[in-house]
Amino acid sequence: MDFSKFLDDNFDVKDWVNGAFKTVQKEAPGKVDSHAATLVMKLQLFIQEVNNAIEETSHQALLNMPRALRDVEALKQEASFLKEQMILVKEDIRKFEQDTAQSMQVLVEIDEVKSRMQAAAEALQEADKWSTLSADIEETLKSQDIEIISAKLTSMQNSLAMLVDTPDYSEKCVHLEALKNRLEAMASPQIVSAFNSQSVDQARLFVKVFVQVDRMPQLLTYYYKCHKGQLVSAWQELCQSDLSLDHQLTEFYDTLLATWHSQLQWTSQLKEQHLVNLASEQIQITSPINHRLHQRPGVRVTLVRDVAARGSVCAKASGHRGILSTAGKYLSESYSPRSLTGIQETSFSDKKTSIKNPWQEHNYLLKGNLSEYASLMEMLYTLKEKGTGNSNLLSEPRVALTRLNQQAHQLAFDSVFLRIKQQLSQVARLETWNTGTMGETLTEDLPTFSLAPLEYISNIGQYIMSLPLHLEPFLTQEDPALELALHSGKLPYPPEQGDELPELDNMADYWLGSIARATMHTYCESILQIPELTPHATKQLATDIDYLSNVMDALGLQPSRSLQQIVTLLKAKPEEFRQAAKSVPRRLTSVITSMRNIHY
Template identity: 25%
Template sequence: MDISALSESSFSAADWINANYRKYRDENHKKDSNSKSSSTSASATSFIQSYVAKLQLYVQQVNYAVEESSQQVVASMPRISKEAATLQSDVAMLQQKMSAMRQEVAAVQEETGGCMATLERLNTLQSKLQAAKESLQESDGWGNLLAELEDCFERNDLKGVCDKLTALQKSLQAQEQLPGHAERQTQVEDFKNRLEAMASPSLVQCFAESNLEQAQRHVQIFASIQRLPQLQQYYRAVQKNVLQQQWKQALELQVVAESQQTIPQQQHFLTLFYDQLLDHCQRQLKWCVQLFVENDEEAQSQPFLVIAELLPALQPTRDAHILQLLKTSNERLELLAQYAQANQNFVLHLSSTLEQSQIKLSPELHRQLAEAVFEYFHKFIQQYPRLEETQLSTQVDRLLSNQATPSDAVRHLEESTRKLYEWLQQACTRCASITNDLALCKLITVLNGIFKRQLENFSRTQRQLSLSLGAAGTGTGTARSENWSLLQYTMSQLQCLADFQLQLHHFEQMLHSRMAILANKLQQPVAPNEITIYQTCEPTMHKQLLANIGDYVQRRAEATAATSADSLGVFPQIYTTLKTYLAETHDITLNILLQPIEVHLAHIRPPVEAYPSPGINMPTFSFAPQESITQIGQYLLTLPQHLEPLLLAPSALLKQALELCNIKYTQAIPCADVLLSLVVDQCCVMFQAQILQIKSLPTSSATQLSVDIEYLSNVLEELGLTINLQLSQILTLLKADPDQYLNLSSGCEPRLVTAIRQMRNIISTQ
């Protein structure tokens, strides 16, 4: 029986009994495998009896062990109590000894404190006396050092002067407590100046010749006298002088190229100098790494500091020379784009060189380097919008030409719109290449004026169409043919206007994308080795640019929130003008279609003399429509065959233009039917106005007009249309008997009721 499980923390009596029972059963099964008479109950009984007996024996043993342990503990308790009392008395005695020792230590410290202070004072006096002794010794040797130093100066012994001056500096430090230290310090500085003056010719020569060995010796000399910054100034002065000469040579090559009319050389003189500057910088970086102390990044970054100090100090300056070239050039924007590209390529290669050198520039030097490259070009960025306006205005002026015929004018509009947006895309490309879009907001202002000048073409063409309509005759086949031609021209004009507006919408989207990118570049921090023109913007200009972009974003949000807004907030006035031109062109289209109707309606008069006296009533069927009204009916019946070829399957642009002109074109019916309905509506209005101009209307004339209106109504029914409500009411009032006039006029407009009653001379019974 395994009793070790009884002491486990997760002991389970049931599991333990079951496990032992299975083990017991398996053992008995092996022994009695040949016996078939054994039973399970007998086995369980035997297991219980056996294990109960064992457990009872185990419990007895445990009880015996516990009793024996208890007796031993009881027997040892007096001894433990005695030992605890002894330990307590020892602790009390130890506490008394420690207290006595603490008192003794305090007494000793009190007795020896004064002695220690005296020893410290004596030690300090000894140190001062030793320093004074050394100072006196150095003072005695000061004169000897001065004499030896003067001797080295007379012999031009640079190394000897350096060694003696180093010793003199150490002696000066030792004499710091003696009187006259300031005078000796000034004397040492004078010797340093003389050493620097003596070393400067050879120093300049070794820098000019890139003599590394000689330069390293000079670095040691200047480092020993703590004048390494002055040596770096000599280095930068020599390198700037060399690069200044290269700049003058580049300009001389440009003058030669100009005299020989080699335009590419004239255009790329700045690129040539930048390439020389990069090569020089890369060579000097390797040289400075070998020259100066390792891990001294400030000293090793001297070639970059040379560039930062050189470019603003070039003579003549870059901006002055470029201005001279621009004055004599007819391609100013192209030249500026090339110079801007030269600047951009230079900073890209310079950033790459900086990254490869693994030199981390200070933030001040990093910004100074960017300003040295781009600062001069900001004045050209300010001038760019004016130059761009001049070029675009010149181009647009060539488009503002008078065309002889309306057809030529409309075709010219299509061509001018295409050319205009090509020029605008080129202008935006130039804005990006020359100004990195820093002048984009000012360019938008320029483009707004350019669009207004281009819209003069549409206005001029509309006036030409209107004049052609007024000059065209009415009544002959030739005049009718001219009207149909004018109708085609107005449709083309509408399509041109829609095309212009669609391209304007895409152009605005492109400008918004460009402004979003510009705002992101202005706001994001500059990368460690990145040099950009955006970090050279003045705070005022930077703030103004972001404010302007924010205004355009706000306008776009407002335009988007407005119902049926086409503009994105960049050129809202241009959209307004375009909508006006669309409406006017559509009115011209209606006038072309209504002109024959207007002419025929002008001939409608009450034919009093053609019929018997008013006292004789004649049947209605004896009246025939007047010739003018029948001509109007025939004209309206022929309109669909002329409109359907133009509007049966209109282009998307023409459909868009028509929808902008009238909301009825948005219905799911053919545009030709909509235009025909508009013509019919206007025809009814004109017929109504013509009738209301009649002063007196006898009964026969009223009958004649009612027959005319009924004829027009029948014609419109064949076209699937109806006369308007006012004309229908006029028909009712014209057909009403005088004695029933009041009753039949119920529901009609009071204005029409009064007018027709006065025409027919019906006496009011009210």
Template identity: 45%
Template sequence: LELQIHLKHVAWTSSNQALQNMPRVLRDVEALKQEASFLKEQMILVKEDIKKFEQDTVQSMQVLVEIDQVKSRMQLAAEALQEADKWSTLSADIEETFKTQDFAVISSKLTSMQSSLAMLVDTPDYSEKCVHLEALKNRLEALASPQIVATFSSQSVEQAKLFVKVFTEIDRMPQLLAYYYKCHKVHLVGAWQDLCQSELSFNKQLSEFYDTLLSAWHSQLQWSSQVFKNPYEVVTVLLIQTLGAMVPSMPVCLSTAMDRTPQEDKLETLLELYQTTANFGRSLEAAVLPHLGESNPLKVSELVTALFDPYKPYQLQYGHLEESNLLIQISAVPLERGEVIDCVQELSHSVNKLFGLASTAVDRCVKLTDGLGVCGLLKALKALFTKYVSDFSVTLQSIRKKCKLEDAPSAGMFQEDWTAFQNSVRIITTCGELLRQCGAYEQQLSNKILATAGKYLSDSYSPRSLAAIQEASSTDRKASTKNPWQEYNYLLKGNPAEYASLMEMLYNLKEKGTGNSSLLTEPRAALTRLNQQANQLAFDSVFLQIKHQLCLNKGLTADTGCCFADYLSNVMDALGLQPSRTLQQIVTLLKAKPEEYRQTAKALSRRLASTIAAMRNLEY
């Protein structure tokens, strides 16, 4: 009870205190409202003051900017007036300066005039001043010309440095280099003309001229390094201009040399000349490559083009040249002789000669075209094998006539002779060797092509349109780190269609492997047909003996057939030869009993079985 009374007392006391404090809280709230209103008014005033200050500041800055612009224009005007006055002074003094013939002083004056002229671009007579200044530069160049020529002729380093400084100051460095090129070019071209008038062969003339150029390269590079900032580019341009100024020119000399060469020697002559040029190119490459970063790649590429482009027309005609050369050489390989045994020996010896010619053709292709002439090479090889197979076939026909395989048998004049059969087997062996060497040669050819021309095939290549191939080739060249000698490609621009065919061939060789190539499909098929003709020759020579036996015995009995088959086997053994499949079938059919003949013949050649059955008077 006391607790309740106490709680009521506390509650009543708290309520009275709260009621007493309420008016004071309300007064404090009202005071805060008034202060907030006052602060708001003050902030508005401050904001207006700031805005007014900014406007005043902008106006002030604009005034300052305008004042600065006026000041700048006044300074420019003052400088222009000074330069105009300086130009007038220099123009007035230049005549006296020229009288001194001091090139350094004259150059300094002209340089000052050039600087003054740069400040007078907006003046009305600016164009006239430019013309006047150029005339003064021309006058200085003409004045210095004799001494420039003398300096470059005597190889005076100090004097050359002076002229380099002078011509650099007056922006006439290309003109100074023109004097340098002309001075040395005249000397080098004169050396070429002297060689052309000598009794030396053209190849020797070319070799000695290249030695002169190489010597000039090294000597001029050493001298130019002391004078010019870019000696490698300077000497490279010197060689480019010299090669272009040769009289008579390289294309004319090559054409004349080829016209004077007999047809059978044209390709070898061209190859000798090209090798001479290539040797010089390799010497230059060895000299330039370590300093390729100091050279101008475009100028080096231009030098390579100037060196090798005279051979481009002949490289593009390589296939025709090679075909003509091979046909002339294979025509000199005799196959036909008076005696059959001599013909057989010539056929046997011709195999190595044939593939020897084919192998040397590949070597020539690599040396002359760096593998780019492969398409022409394959056409030439096709012509070579076609000619050889034709001559071989004609010889086989001649052997048939000499062995009288087409003559009707005569009972009265028969004398057993297996010489024709023996020779036929030897010819079959020759044909087998032809096919074996053809397969080996095709494998070697594929490997050689891929190893030599494979470098032109991009890893990203895939068969597509010609335009895309050219674009890919261009991209590869830009991304390539090869030197300009490796990048030279006469075929890409000379015959884009043939280049596309070459790329497709290389792609197929790379994808399918060189062991599955079809480069010599047609020649291989022709040699296979030749082998069939040789087998037919052997077959007919065997049946020549059978025909004579038939004439003597008025038919071929089972006993006679068995005896003849045994005799034929003995002849083969005596000759040390293994019977072919056809001969084995003949022996089998000759030995077969009449009642078993039909069953035996089922697994054999129907034509052969019919022929033997007719000889044995059997029904089949």
């Protein structure tokens, strides 16, 4: 019998009874009474079991009630005890806050002192790190590993940021910049090779290195100059052709546009926004040319007008400098005790004005001895009218000072040039020129961008790149005597005839140009003393000259004509040598022919 229906909430006695007798009435209608007796007996037994279970459960509940009451009482007591303890703890905390407020302030101050001591310790560690890196950097430079050197320079740069307040901070900055210049000079051949060969991996390396050492503008300059040389060569070839001017400009514009597209695609692979921007700027240059090429009659006029407009902007920008220069000249001539006109009497027109010459306020000679004053005025008048060129006034001191100044210039020049001269004195005796290398016959027709400059020319390039930093402190200080001495002295190896002379306005450029021309002249003389050159040595020497030319170009200087002519003869193939030698002096041609064993 299923007793689970008695547990239903909607239990109905009539339905249950009818359901129980429904099956019996169908199967055995005569056994209904016996079936009813069986059901009654089962229900009675089930009721008895339920009563027993209820009685047993009630008995257990009665037995457990005292224990539950005791547990509740104990829990109540523990809750009361916990409440009292919490009150005591709260009171202790309040009392602790009152008693330890001053102590906490002391702890805060101690923590600040600790932080400052930690910062001081880090600064001392950085200072010690600078000393260690400075001692190791020379050995690192000898390794020629660009990545390791840039990492060392980056560490030195970070250390230098912690040493801003030290007395020798400026000297350390100059030293670090000199090291960066040496790194740049060391990497310049590889940079030019990477840009010329469009090597993505090498370019990424140099971008990473130059970003770390804060020299990204210099890398962009190398990138610009590499493509500038290629475009200039393309333009020169077009100028030598028989095409008309508008066709030449059209072809050159197509070359520019093709270069821009290729460089934009190449720089996008580097994921370096600086180079991408530089390549994008090329289209801003080519767009105006494209517009002008459709105006054939006015091509030249439009280009000239643009150049003139840019020139006027430069003139306006330099206007303030001209005003200051004029004012300084007026003050110097009017109020300088070294000016002869400063102590002369003013003219009648000057007396009408309220401006007085301070050198005439206290003329003791005029008040004390009129004859000597008249003699002085006569001599000053003669000097003013006839000039000081033929005057014997202080002639011997002037000659002596001029000679001493010239000797000082020559001594300073010889001291600066000594290191370069020592390196160049070894060029003619190098074994590289007449010693064949293994596999030379296999590499004779291969391109030369894989060749690296030799150590002697790398040392010279690094030394010349560091010269501007050494010259700048002597020119930035305001010292009229030094400025006058620099302008009065003459340096050897002046600019060649026909060269532009912007360096005369800047004494640093003047000195740098003189040293550069001395280097190129001595280098040419040393090259002409080489007895013999193998084919591989010829390419190596041309690579060394190209490296020196790149250094000069980076400093804004032009290679000498002799150096350009020598590298032209070195790069010329034997069958093309006669054509290349037509525009070269006979002396250079004969010497290079003898060195290379060429018969033409």
